[in-house]
Structure formats: structure tokens, C-alpha cells
Amino acid sequence: MTFTPAPWPRKLRSQEWYGGASRDTIYHRGWLKNQGYPDDLFDGRPIIGILNTWSDLTPCNGHLRDLAEKVKAGVWEAGGFPVEVPVFSASESTFRPTAMMFRNLAALATEETIRGQPMDGCVLLVGCDKTTPSLMMAAASCDLPSIVVSGGPMLNGYFQGERVGSGTHLWKFSEAVKAGEMTQEEFLEAESSMSRSAGACNTMGTASTMASMAEALGMALSGNAAIPAVDSRRRAMAQLTGRRIVQMVKDDLKPSDILTKKAFENAIRTNAAIGGSTNAVIHLLALAGRVGTDLTLEDWDRCGRDVPTIVNLMPSGEYLMEEFFYAGGLPVVLRQLGEAGLLHRDALTVSGGPVWDEVKAVRNHNADVIRPAEKALTQSGGIAVLRGNLAPDGAVLKPSAASEHLLTHRGRAVVFEDIDDYKAKINDEALDIDETCIMVLKNCGPRGYPGMAEVGNMGLPPKVLRKGITDMVRISDARMSGTAYGTVVLHSSPEAAAGGPLAVVRDGDMIALDVPNRTLHLEVSDEELAARLAAWEPRHEVASSGYLMLHQSHVQGADTGADLDFLRGCRGAPVGKDSH
Structure with a gap:
């Protein structure tokens, strides 16, 4: 795909605040000048918002203030005017009940920060799991030129x-x-x-997966995803990103130009190849909904099903992100996908050119870390999308992290009504469970937990672990960490708290899982299932105030991205009327 730049010069959005000699523009300029900025910075050069998710309580992003200085340097060098803006930082390791509940709030707050302030383009400075999707969602909703720079993973x-x-x-x-x-x-x-250095998870968990998704989508410079946080090349990447965003503003290269159906299909196949997190399913569905690109669970199964998992990283494999970077990182993966006919080579990136131009000449420096297809960890990677009477709107499973002998399994349900019920029972030696059973966890979805916490990879009972058993089939409407592993069925939709079939599973019910045929079936008659659902009553009331009420009242199902219903769609970034 060839991008045609917009005519230049044109009046920039920021000039609505700072251009001219009216009382209002003097008001805006005058206040900003108390920081010591000279007159000529307001002469029409692009104002670049560096949206920084740094926080002392977001350890993965604890080094981003330093990285922001390198972004600023790049912006200055390219003739822009950088302004660093702190935005909502949803920390995976501290937020309760779960950071996922605040992804949409972070996206909303960041969206309004972009729309309501004098920015011509944005650098999205991200790292921890939810910071990457939330800022990309905000940028997609506003559709101003935007580019991602990640904080990078920790050292081994x-x-x-x-x-x-x-x-x-x-x-x-x-x-x-x-x-x-x-x-x-x-x-x-x-x-x-x-955690022995600055940076995000060093496995192919959600943080590294979403950094890879940003690069595969074309929203970050080539090579951004894998550079370790403390490597000097991460700082260089930040500076180059600062330079690039200024040109993107001049060219008017926006998220809607990049986040096309081809871009999402590239990302889905990339997720399969890297053994990426199941959380990417929810985040990319939500992102597509913000930019107006049609993306469904079926696209995940269609595009990812026959893609081999070639990146040998934990939790699916052996190595960590440091080795992945040394091997050549995501550009090598994209090249191998392209050579196999699994990449839309003409998909546009923030470089202004097609993705293939960025990766066609890269080399693989370690064929055990990034393997050829014939030596893949699994020939059918990706995310398996399951359907059946237990999950009519879909559920997902990550085959590369599952046990092959459990991918087809029939077992007796052992039911936990919620996470507290699970915690109360799981260590009880009297619990009627063995390794052939299927563990079922309810009321942990977007509305039920609330927020859909990463509790789907339930720890096994001690009495089973003592037998040397390390995996069992587990089913829930929850998520699991991208760093986790196991034969875990997640995101069962509709969720239990919304009256989905999961809500009426009982102890002793037989459940059949058939991943090759993509089915998940509760072995009760249609009439029995209908009667149970008719008698079902919600366990929890919707909150009566605060963000929790907003979330529970408006959150959508995992099958469409668990976004708030009123936030879907691109609203643009119009300049509001000046109130002064």
C-alpha cells in the first residue's frame, strides 16, 4: 500500500489554541510561556503530545520518564514541539479488583485528553499490559496521527x-x-x-504480546517490540519515534489509515506465530471496534488456525524476550510469515510504507529461538475459538500452551460459583476431584468479577499435584495471564453474570471438549438447559455509583472486546469551542 501525504503546509489543529493575536490565543500562549518557551515555538510547528503511562505503581513502566526525554529529543530534532502529558496508567500488578476493569476508563480518559488539548500528533508511551491497548484505543477513537513506543521487556x-x-x-x-x-x-x-531490571514481563506474556501486536499492526516502528528496556537501543528507538511522529503529522498519517482489516489479519497471524497471549483477542477486538474495522472471533480462528508457532518463548517454549531480541525480534517473524504467504505485505505502517519493505532483508540469528516452520512448537498455533451450548457466543483456548492429550477430553464438572468459592474449596482434601475432572469457574467475566480478572488458569488441587499431574481442563468466563499455561478454556460467552449457559453448570455434569473440531458441549438436553436458564437468577447486583456502576452497566461481552458500549466507534478529535 502506498500512502499519499496530505498537502503541506496546512493549518494545524494546535493553531486553534496558539495561532493569531486574539485575546483567546494570547491567553493560551501566555500561560504556556511561563515554562520558558520562546515565541517562535508557536509559529505553526506540530505540537506532539507524549502520552506517558509512567507511574511508581506501574513497575513495568517505571523507566518511562527517562524514555520520554529521548522521545522529546527526537521531536525537537524534527522541528516539532514536544509536550509530555501524564495519562491514566492501569497497572497490572497493583490495580484491584483487576487492571482489566480500568482499561476502558484509561482509554476514555486518554481519548478526552487528546481531544480536549492542543495536540497535532501523539506518541503513545506504553509498556504494562493494559497501557498498550488502552492508549491505542484512545488514539483510534480520536484518529490523530499516533505512534507507539514500548518500554521494552526486563532482562532474563x-x-x-x-x-x-x-x-x-x-x-x-x-x-x-x-x-x-x-x-x-x-x-x-x-x-x-x-524482576531484575526495569521493563515489562520477559516472557511472551500480555505486555510483550501487545508490543508485538502494535508492531504487527503497523502502529510502531519496525523492531520496537523486543528491545530490552535497559538496552541503549531502546532509547534510540524512542528518539527515532519522536522524529517520525513529526513527519506523520505533516503527512496526516492517521490510525484509520493503518488499522485496516489487513493489518488486523497480520496481527492475528503474528500472535499465532509468537505464541501470544489470549488477552490479545479481547484487546484487538476492542481496538477494531474503536477504529470501525470489522473484526470478529471467527477472524481469529480463520487467520490463526493454520499458522505454526515458531517463536520458542515461555510460556509455550524455552526462551525469553532477551533471546528473542538477539535472534532478530518480530521483524524476523514477519519476514517468515511473508515468505510463507501468511502476511499482507502491502499493509501500511507508521513508516509511511508497506510492512514488507521493513522486514524483507532481516536475518534470523538463532533458529532455535525463531524456528523454521518445519520445527515449530506446534503446527497449528493461534487461538482456538470454541463454540457449543456451553459457549454459544464463543470461548477461546491457546493450543501452544495446552497439553495435547487434553485437547479432546470428556470429564465430570467440578463447579466453583466464583473465585471466593474456588479459594475456599481448592485445598480441601475432601473435595471430590481427580485429574479426569473439568474445573468450572463462574462469575469472573467482564461484568461478574467485575472486570474479568486473570483467574482462569486455576491452580490444581494439592492432592492432584502430588500425583505428578500438572494440567487439567479448566473452563471459565475469566481471562488468564499471558505468562500462564495449561489446557484452559477462557472468555466463555455470554458470561455467567449475564445469564450465559456457564451460569447453570452443576457439579457432576459431563462436559466434552474437542479443540480440533472447535466444540465445547455441556451434556444435558436442550430442554434441561432451557429450564435451568429460565430459573437462573443473578448472584450479584449492579453497583449503584461510581465507575463500577458505569462499567457493569455498559461493558460488553468478551466476544466483542469487553469495551463499554458507548465508546465503540471513531469519534474524531474536533476542536471544541473556546470557553474563555
Whole structure:
């Protein structure tokens, strides 16, 4: 795809605030000049908003203030006027009940920050899981020239000679303690090895997945996704991004030019190839809804089903993001997809040119980290979209993180009505459960938890772990961390709190999972299921005030991205009337 730049010069949006000699423009300029800016900065050069999700309580993004200085340098060099603007930062490691509940609030707040202030273009400075989708959603809704620069992943962790992956080993070590294979003292000792540098998760968890999605979509410069946070090349990438956004404003290159159906299909196939997080499904569906691109769960299954998982990273594989970067990073993956006929080579990127021009000459420096298709971790990667009477609107499973022998399984349901019920029962030796059972967790979806927490990868009962069993089929309307693994069916829709069939599963019901045929079936008659649903009553009332009320009243299902219904669609960034 060839992009045709807009005619230049044209009147920039920021000139509605700062151009001319009226009382109102003097008011706006005068206040900003108290920061020591000279007159000629207001002469019509692009004002670039650096939307920074830094926060001391968002550890993944704790280094972004330093990175913002490099973005500013690039903007200045290209003739722009950078302004750093703090925006809502939904921290994965601190927000309760779950950061996911605040993704939409962060997107809304950032959208209004863009729309209501004098910006001509935006640099989206992101890292932690929800910061990347929330800022891209905001940018898509406003449709001003925008570009992503990620904070990058942490360096590898090591404990007792073993690579330690963020999140992945937290789950692994926790289960080992319950199984009696690791002492609590060793677990505490391992803690310091899990996060040994600035940056986001070093596994192919949601943070690294969404950085990869931004690059695959064309919303970030080529190579952005994998550079470690503390590598000097991450700072160089930030500076180059600052330069690039100024030219994007001059060319009027907007998210709607980039986030096409081809871009989303490229991202879906990329997610399959990297063994990316199931959370990408929800985030990309929501992003597509903001820009007005038609994207459905069926597109995820259609595009990703036959794509081999070639990136050998935890939780699906062996290595971490540091090795992925040294091997060549996402550009190598995109090249291999392109050579296999699995990439829309002409999809436009923030570079102003097609994606293929960015990746066609790159080299793979480690064929064990980024494997050829014939040596893939799994030949059928991607996200499996399951349907049936238990999930009529769909559910998802990540085959590359699942146990092959469980992909076709029939078992007796052991039901937990909510996460508190699960916590109260799971360690009870009297719980009637064994490894052939299917664990079912209800009321943990977008409305029910509320916010759809990452609790779908339920830890197994200790008495099962002690047998040496490490995986069981688990089904819920929840999410799971991109760093997690297992045969876990997620995002069951409609969710239990909305009266979906999951809400009426009972202990002892038989459930059949058939991933190859994409089915999930509750073995009760249609009449019995209809009677149960007719008798169903909600367990929880909708909150009566605050953001929680707004969220529960307006959040949509996981099958469409769990966005708030009134936020879907591109609203643009019109200049409002000056109130002064």
C-alpha cells in the first residue's frame, strides 16, 4: 500500500489554541510561556503530545520518564514541539479488583485528553499490559496521527541455573510448593530473580504480546517490540519515534489509515506465530471496534488456525524476550510469515510504507529461538475459538500452551460459583476431584468479577499435584495471564453474570471438549438447559455509583472486546469551542 501525504503546509489543529493575536490565543500562549518557551515555538510547528503511562505503581513502566526525554529529543530534532502529558496508567500488578476493569476508563480518559488539548500528533508511551491497548484505543477513537513506543521487556531472570520467566515461573514455583517439590524458603529466594531490571514481563506474556501486536499492526516502528528496556537501543528507538511522529503529522498519517482489516489479519497471524497471549483477542477486538474495522472471533480462528508457532518463548517454549531480541525480534517473524504467504505485505505502517519493505532483508540469528516452520512448537498455533451450548457466543483456548492429550477430553464438572468459592474449596482434601475432572469457574467475566480478572488458569488441587499431574481442563468466563499455561478454556460467552449457559453448570455434569473440531458441549438436553436458564437468577447486583456502576452497566461481552458500549466507534478529535 502506498500512502499519499496530505498537502503541506496546512493549518494545524494546535493553531486553534496558539495561532493569531486574539485575546483567546494570547491567553493560551501566555500561560504556556511561563515554562520558558520562546515565541517562535508557536509559529505553526506540530505540537506532539507524549502520552506517558509512567507511574511508581506501574513497575513495568517505571523507566518511562527517562524514555520520554529521548522521545522529546527526537521531536525537537524534527522541528516539532514536544509536550509530555501524564495519562491514566492501569497497572497490572497493583490495580484491584483487576487492571482489566480500568482499561476502558484509561482509554476514555486518554481519548478526552487528546481531544480536549492542543495536540497535532501523539506518541503513545506504553509498556504494562493494559497501557498498550488502552492508549491505542484512545488514539483510534480520536484518529490523530499516533505512534507507539514500548518500554521494552526486563532482562532474563535466573534461579539455580534455570531461566526464570516473569509470571510463568511464579505459577510453576507456586504449584511446586503445593506439590512438596519446592520449599517456601526457596520460593522466597527465587522472588528476587523474577524482576531484575526495569521493563515489562520477559516472557511472551500480555505486555510483550501487545508490543508485538502494535508492531504487527503497523502502529510502531519496525523492531520496537523486543528491545530490552535497559538496552541503549531502546532509547534510540524512542528518539527515532519522536522524529517520525513529526513527519506523520505533516503527512496526516492517521490510525484509520493503518488499522485496516489487513493489518488486523497480520496481527492475528503474528500472535499465532509468537505464541501470544489470549488477552490479545479481547484487546484487538476492542481496538477494531474503536477504529470501525470489522473484526470478529471467527477472524481469529480463520487467520490463526493454520499458522505454526515458531517463536520458542515461555510460556509455550524455552526462551525469553532477551533471546528473542538477539535472534532478530518480530521483524524476523514477519519476514517468515511473508515468505510463507501468511502476511499482507502491502499493509501500511507508521513508516509511511508497506510492512514488507521493513522486514524483507532481516536475518534470523538463532533458529532455535525463531524456528523454521518445519520445527515449530506446534503446527497449528493461534487461538482456538470454541463454540457449543456451553459457549454459544464463543470461548477461546491457546493450543501452544495446552497439553495435547487434553485437547479432546470428556470429564465430570467440578463447579466453583466464583473465585471466593474456588479459594475456599481448592485445598480441601475432601473435595471430590481427580485429574479426569473439568474445573468450572463462574462469575469472573467482564461484568461478574467485575472486570474479568486473570483467574482462569486455576491452580490444581494439592492432592492432584502430588500425583505428578500438572494440567487439567479448566473452563471459565475469566481471562488468564499471558505468562500462564495449561489446557484452559477462557472468555466463555455470554458470561455467567449475564445469564450465559456457564451460569447453570452443576457439579457432576459431563462436559466434552474437542479443540480440533472447535466444540465445547455441556451434556444435558436442550430442554434441561432451557429450564435451568429460565430459573437462573443473578448472584450479584449492579453497583449503584461510581465507575463500577458505569462499567457493569455498559461493558460488553468478551466476544466483542469487553469495551463499554458507548465508546465503540471513531469519534474524531474536533476542536471544541473556546470557553474563555
